[in-house]
Amino acid sequence: MASTQIEEQVRALVEGIVTGAGAELDAVTILKQNGALVCRITVEEPLGSEKLSSDALADISRAISKTMDAADPISDAYMLEVSTPGLERELKKADHWMRQIGGLVSVKMRNGNKFVGRVSNADDKGATVDTGAESHTIAYDEIKKARSRVDFGSWE
Template structure:
């Protein structure tokens, strides 16, 4: 059992993980929370780490229906429960290499262990330079200015929301939909 998870969380994870994998998604988190006399089952899904972009609502809805059916069939959660299926969103802290891979093409702000900050657009996550030559260098995030930041030097990382980029993307999509 992972730290912070209950045996009941793990039981639900066992039921929904094959469903989520079968949908081509990644199971980020499973939490069961007591809310008064009821149970809320919170499932967080994400795209696989090699995909760029966001999980769309149609795909999330399909996965949610399949998860609900699997939980009902397995009867893992006793009594009535409310199922909440969501994505991590941009507020998720970047704490694992897969989070940085999922942030490719996005602007990020990194606070380093020495207290300095670095910002830039994530291009890739690659093996970090290993000065000792023993392969124990970990991984580094590559930013759009060509700089590399070893992930073990990042104390805190977060995606920066870009309203201007969203407006530009929406305008481009509207133009693409026009007939000529």
């Protein structure tokens, strides 16, 4: 069975567990890592909510593990990883950008331009990033790659 089919099966199995715990399912990825099969499930707090606690994440992980063991959607041996996106995450969806309003991002555009700035606005179609010198309003489909950045503040 193709990896995307398995990812869809796993998503269907675990989405209710994640939402029932008051979180959102961000991504399900099946990949080979150092020769081992990994099922990576990324969860996060709903937009506007407090960050997930480590206890809440552990509870979600245990519930997902039990469900995966019972349903057995992956025929080969695999390692299950349940985590949050982390401090520096790739920004792929509109809600990723919305969560980043006020935060620092680095952006590589399809036309070759690159810049770092703060997200001042985001909606379903695009975002506005202020670099200090200028403001860039960009459609998501114009972006090659974007990541949130850790903001260490000014050293002045």
